[in-house]
Amino acid sequence: MLRSLTPVAIAIAVLALVQVLLNTFEMEFVSVLAMKVGISVILAVSLNIINGMTGQFSIGHAGFMAVGAYTASALTLTLADYRLSFLPPALSDQVYFVLALLVGGAAAALAGFLVGLPSLRLRGDYLAIVTLGFGEIIRVVVQNSPSLGGSLGLNNVPGYTTVAMVWFWAFVVVLLAFRLSQSPHGRALWAIREDEVAAEAMGVDTTGYKVRAFVVSSFFAGVAGGLFTHYLRIATPAKFDFMLSMEVVVMVVAGGLGSTTGAATAAIFLTLLPEGLRTLFRSVGPEDGSWADKVDQVRMPIYGLLLVIIMLTRPQGIFGRHEVWDRWLKPKKKPVPA
Amino acid sequence: MYGFLQHVINGLAAGTIYALVALGYTMVYGVLKLINFAHGDVMMVGVYVGYAVAFLLGRDSLGSTGSVLLIFAASMAACALLGFLIERFAYRPLREKPRLTALITAIGISFALSYGFQLDAQVNVRGTQVTLLPGAAARAFPEIITPVEWLNIGDGEVVIWNRQVISFLIAIGLMVGLQYLVFRTRFGRAMRAVSFDHRVAALLGIPVDRVIAMTFMLGSSLAAAAGLLYAIKDTSVQPLMGLYVGLKAFVAAVIGGIGHVPGALVGALALGLCEEFVVGYTNSSWRDAVAFGFLIVVLLLRPEGLFGRVQAEKV
Incomplete structure (x- = not known):
C-alpha cells in the first residue's frame, strides 16, 4: 500500500513545486503550452489502453471527453455559489474541481x-463505427439541450485548470497504464489484441475485459474533457468534434499501438509541432498571419495521409508495443547460429 | 393523413439513396470483410466531380437528358477510378495483414479526403482561376434535373417530385441489376467464391485481385450515382457530406445484415422512413441521431442484422 503510494506522493510534491515556480516567474506561455500538452498526453495514453493494448479501435474519444467536460462544467458552475468556509477560497475551488473531474470521469465511464x-x-470494426456515431449523438443531444446552453455552450466556466492538476492526472493515467500492462489483467488485454479466438479458448472473458478496458479509457477521456473546458473557460459542442478524436487516434497510431511512452511522446510532439509552426509563421510569414491559419487547415488531411503511410510502411507505429527506453535497457540478443 | 402520406414518400425517397450507398459497403464487406470507411468520402468526391461537370456545361445546357447522363457518367467513372486507386495502393498491400491495419488505413483515407476537400486551392492558368479543391463552405448544387411535380394531391398537401420517382427507379434498377450480376453471371460467381474464401478461390484459378478491384469500382460508381441523387435532393454539396451519409448507409447495411444485398435495401428504406418520421413529428435537429440510435438497438438485439446469418469464425 505504502509502496504504491510513494510515487504519487513524490509526483504531488514535484508538481506543487513546479506550479509555485511557474506562478512566481509568471510564465503564461509556458503554462498554456504545458496544459495543452498534458491534456493531449492524458487523451493519448488513455486511448492507447483500448486501441493499443486491447486492439479494439475507438475513434470517438472526443465524445467521451464531451460527456466528462459538460458534467464537470455543470457541476463547478453549480458549486461556484457555495464555499467550503473552513478552507481558503483557492483551495476550496480546487477541492470542487477534483470532485467535478471525478464525477465527469464517472459520467464518461458510464457512457x-x-x-x-x-x-x-x-468483432473489432463495429466499435469504430459506433464510437464515430456516438460522437455525433453527443453533439446533437447537447445542441438540443437548452440547459447545457445548446450550440452556444456553457459560458463562464471557472478557469480552475492548473499545470499541476493537468500533469497530476497525466501522471496517474501513465502510472495506471504501466501497472495495467504488466498485471494479469493487462496480459489478458494483450492476449485479446494478439488473437481474440485463442484468448477466448484460453478462458479469457473477452467481452468483459474489452468493456472494462473501454470504461477505464473513457473515464480518463472524461477527466481530460473536464480539464480542457476549465482551461478554455467555455464548453461548446463544436470543440468536441471528429477532428479532435482523430488527432488522438493519430497520436496513438504514430506513437506505437500499445506503447504508453510512445503515445505520450507522440502526444507531446504532435501538440508542440503545430504550436511551433504557428509561432514560426507569425514571425517569418506574411503580416496577416495567413500562413499561421493554414497550419490548422493543412494539419487534418496530413494526419489522414500519415495514418495511411504508417500503416503501409510500419503498421506497429514508431515504437511498436515497446516503451521508449526498451532499446537501451535490453541489449539485442545475438542470433543463435544454426 | 396527407402529412403522413407525404412523410412516407419522402422517407422512401431518402431510403433509396441510402440503399445505393449501403450496397457499396455491403459488397466490399462481402469480398474483403472490411468496412470501407472511405466509401462515403468517395461518394462526396463523385458529387464534386458532377458539380464540376455541370459547371463546365454551363447553366443553359442543364436540365436536358443528355447533360444529366453526361454528369452521371463522368461522376461514376471518376469514382470507379478513385475506388480502384484506393484499393490498389492502400488496401491491396495490406490484405494479408491483421484487419485492424486495413481499418486504420480506411479511416485515414476517409479523413484525408473529407478534410483535404475543405482546403482552398486555386491555380491561375492563363488568366482563369481554376479551383482544385473546393473549400469548407457548402455550395449550392445546380438543378441538373428540372424539378417537376408529378403528382399533387389535395392542393399541395402531398407532392411527388420527378426526382423522387427518378431516384427510386434508378435505385431499384441498379439493385435488380446487381442481384442479377451477383447470382447469374460468371463474375458474380467469382465474387461469391472470393467472399467465401479468397485463398481457395485463388487456388481454383479465380483472379482474386481483379475481382476485388472490380467490386470496388462497382461499389464506388454506385456511390457516385447515390451521391448525385442526394445532392439533387439536398441542393447542396459540402466536404463532410460523405461522412454523414456514409455513416447512415453503413447503419442501413448493418440493419439488413452486412454482406446481404436485398437486406441493404430493406434496411435503408426502414432507416429513411424512420428518419423522416422523427424529423416530421419531432424536431429536425434530431435527424442525425436517429441512425445511431437505430444502430445501437440492432447491435443489441440482432447484431447479424435482419437477414444475416451468424457465422462461426474461421481459425
Whole structure:
C-alpha cells in the first residue's frame, strides 16, 4: 500500500513545486503550452489502453471527453455559489474541481459502458463505427439541450485548470497504464489484441475485459474533457468534434499501438509541432498571419495521409508495443547460429 | 393523413439513396470483410466531380437528358477510378495483414479526403482561376434535373417530385441489376467464391485481385450515382457530406445484415422512413441521431442484422 503510494506522493510534491515556480516567474506561455500538452498526453495514453493494448479501435474519444467536460462544467458552475468556509477560497475551488473531474470521469465511464457493451460483443470494426456515431449523438443531444446552453455552450466556466492538476492526472493515467500492462489483467488485454479466438479458448472473458478496458479509457477521456473546458473557460459542442478524436487516434497510431511512452511522446510532439509552426509563421510569414491559419487547415488531411503511410510502411507505429527506453535497457540478443 | 402520406414518400425517397450507398459497403464487406470507411468520402468526391461537370456545361445546357447522363457518367467513372486507386495502393498491400491495419488505413483515407476537400486551392492558368479543391463552405448544387411535380394531391398537401420517382427507379434498377450480376453471371460467381474464401478461390484459378478491384469500382460508381441523387435532393454539396451519409448507409447495411444485398435495401428504406418520421413529428435537429440510435438497438438485439446469418469464425 505504502509502496504504491510513494510515487504519487513524490509526483504531488514535484508538481506543487513546479506550479509555485511557474506562478512566481509568471510564465503564461509556458503554462498554456504545458496544459495543452498534458491534456493531449492524458487523451493519448488513455486511448492507447483500448486501441493499443486491447486492439479494439475507438475513434470517438472526443465524445467521451464531451460527456466528462459538460458534467464537470455543470457541476463547478453549480458549486461556484457555495464555499467550503473552513478552507481558503483557492483551495476550496480546487477541492470542487477534483470532485467535478471525478464525477465527469464517472459520467464518461458510464457512457463508455453503455456504448461499449453492445459493440464490443462483436468483432473489432463495429466499435469504430459506433464510437464515430456516438460522437455525433453527443453533439446533437447537447445542441438540443437548452440547459447545457445548446450550440452556444456553457459560458463562464471557472478557469480552475492548473499545470499541476493537468500533469497530476497525466501522471496517474501513465502510472495506471504501466501497472495495467504488466498485471494479469493487462496480459489478458494483450492476449485479446494478439488473437481474440485463442484468448477466448484460453478462458479469457473477452467481452468483459474489452468493456472494462473501454470504461477505464473513457473515464480518463472524461477527466481530460473536464480539464480542457476549465482551461478554455467555455464548453461548446463544436470543440468536441471528429477532428479532435482523430488527432488522438493519430497520436496513438504514430506513437506505437500499445506503447504508453510512445503515445505520450507522440502526444507531446504532435501538440508542440503545430504550436511551433504557428509561432514560426507569425514571425517569418506574411503580416496577416495567413500562413499561421493554414497550419490548422493543412494539419487534418496530413494526419489522414500519415495514418495511411504508417500503416503501409510500419503498421506497429514508431515504437511498436515497446516503451521508449526498451532499446537501451535490453541489449539485442545475438542470433543463435544454426 | 396527407402529412403522413407525404412523410412516407419522402422517407422512401431518402431510403433509396441510402440503399445505393449501403450496397457499396455491403459488397466490399462481402469480398474483403472490411468496412470501407472511405466509401462515403468517395461518394462526396463523385458529387464534386458532377458539380464540376455541370459547371463546365454551363447553366443553359442543364436540365436536358443528355447533360444529366453526361454528369452521371463522368461522376461514376471518376469514382470507379478513385475506388480502384484506393484499393490498389492502400488496401491491396495490406490484405494479408491483421484487419485492424486495413481499418486504420480506411479511416485515414476517409479523413484525408473529407478534410483535404475543405482546403482552398486555386491555380491561375492563363488568366482563369481554376479551383482544385473546393473549400469548407457548402455550395449550392445546380438543378441538373428540372424539378417537376408529378403528382399533387389535395392542393399541395402531398407532392411527388420527378426526382423522387427518378431516384427510386434508378435505385431499384441498379439493385435488380446487381442481384442479377451477383447470382447469374460468371463474375458474380467469382465474387461469391472470393467472399467465401479468397485463398481457395485463388487456388481454383479465380483472379482474386481483379475481382476485388472490380467490386470496388462497382461499389464506388454506385456511390457516385447515390451521391448525385442526394445532392439533387439536398441542393447542396459540402466536404463532410460523405461522412454523414456514409455513416447512415453503413447503419442501413448493418440493419439488413452486412454482406446481404436485398437486406441493404430493406434496411435503408426502414432507416429513411424512420428518419423522416422523427424529423416530421419531432424536431429536425434530431435527424442525425436517429441512425445511431437505430444502430445501437440492432447491435443489441440482432447484431447479424435482419437477414444475416451468424457465422462461426474461421481459425
